[in-house]
Amino acid sequence: MSNFRPGGFQQLPVVVKNIIIINVLVFLLDQLLQSRGIHLDDYLALHYWQSPMFRWWQPLTHMFMHGSIEHIAFNMFGLWMFGRVIESLWTPQRFLLFYLVCGLGAAFCHLGVLYFEFSSFNKAFVYYQQHPTLVEYSQMLRHQNLDKIPVLARIQAFWNDNRECTNCYAQSRDIINQYYAEMIDQATVGASGAVFGILFAFAYLFPNTDLFILFLPIPVKAKWVVTVYALIELYSGVQNSAGDNIAHFAHLGGMLFAFLMLRIWKTNIRNNFY
Numbered sequence: 001m002s003n004f005r006p007g008g009f010q011q012l013p014v015v016v017k018n019i020i021i022i023n024v025l026v027f028l029l030d031q032l033l034q035s036r037g038i039h040l041d042d043y044l045a046l047h048y049w050q051s052p053m054f055r056w057w058q059p060l061t062h063m064f065m066h067g068s069i070e071h072i073a074f075n076m077f078g079l080w081m082f083g084r085v086i087e088s089l090w091t092p093q094r095f096l097l098f099y100l101v102c103g104l105g106a107a108f109c110h111l112g113v114l115y116f117e118f119s120s121f122n123k124a125f126v127y128y129q130q131h132p133t134l135v136e137y138s139q140m141l142r143h144q145n146l147d148k149i150p151v152l153a154r155i156q157a158f159w160n161d162n163r164e165c166t167n168c169y170a171q172s173r174d175i176i177n178q179y180y181a182e183m184i185d186q187a188t189v190g191a192s193g194a195v196f197g198i199l200f201a202f203a204y205l206f207p208n209t210d211l212f213i214l215f216l217p218i219p220v221k222a223k224w225v226v227t228v229y230a231l232i233e234l235y236s237g238v239q240n241s242a243g244d245n246i247a248h249f250a251h252l253g254g255m256l257f258a259f260l261m262l263r264i265w266k267t268n269i270r271n272n273f274y
Contacts, residue, residue, distance in 0.1 A: 012084050102197025193247075
C-alpha cells in the first residue's frame with residue numbers, strides 16, 4: 001500500500017501548470033475589471049440558454065471563471081493535487097481532452113437540471129395563474145421551495161388573514177415574474193466539474209491509495225473519499241436548500257463524464273497502488 005503526498009509546483013506537468021496559470025490570470029483580470037465596473041461574468045460565466053445573457057461559448061469559458069479567492073484556491077488545489085498524477089500517467093493531449101470533456105459534461109448536466117427545475121416552475125406558475133386562489137398559491141410555494149422567500153411568505157400570511165384580498169394575486173404574480181427573471185439570469189462559474197472529474201479518475205485508477213484529509217487523524221482510501229463526496233453532492237443537490245448557490249449536479253456531472261470517458265478508453269491500470 002502506498003501513501004499519496006503531492007509534490008511542489010515546479011514538478012507539475014505542462015497542462016496542469018498552464019490550466020492553473022490561466023485560471024489565476026483570468027481571476028486577477030476579473031477582479032481588476034470589476035473595480036472598473038466591468039463584469040466578465042456577463043460574458044464568460046454559464047447562463048441558462050433561455051437567458052438573454054447566454055452565449056454559445058459559456059459552457060467552455062465558465063471553467064476558467066471563479067467567484068472568490070476561496071473558490072479558485074479549492075479548485076486549483078484539487079487540480080494540483082490529483083491532476084499532476086493523472087497527466088503524468090497519460091499524455092498531455094489525453095489529459096487536456098479528459099479535463100475539458102469533464103468540464104463541458106458538468107456544464108450540460110447543470111443546464112439539464114436547470115431545464116427540469118424551470119419547466120416544473122413554469123408549469124406550476126401557469127397553473128396558479130389559471131387558478132388564482134390562496135390554496136393554489138400556498139401549494140405552489142411549498143412544492144417549488146418558494147416559501148423561503150420572505151416577500152412571498154408575507155403575501156401568503158396576509159392573504160391567509162384576509163381572505164377577501166383583491167390584489168394579493170397580482171402582487172404575487174408580479175414578484176414571481178421578477179424572481180423567475182432573476183433566476184434564469186444567474187451565472188455559474190468554476191472549474192469544479194472538471195476537478196471533480198479528475199478526482200474521480202484518480203480514485204478510479206488508484207482506489208486504494210491513502211489520502212491525508214485535513215483535520216482527519218488517519219488516512220482515507222481514495223475510493224471512499226470520492227464515494228463520500230458523491231453522496232454529499234447528491235444529497236445537497238436533492239435537498240436544494242434555500243441560499244445554496246453551489247451547482248451540486250455539475251459536480252456529479254463531472255464525475256459521470258469522467259466515468260464514461262474512462263470506460264470508453266477501457267482504462268485497465270486500476271489498483272496500481274496497494
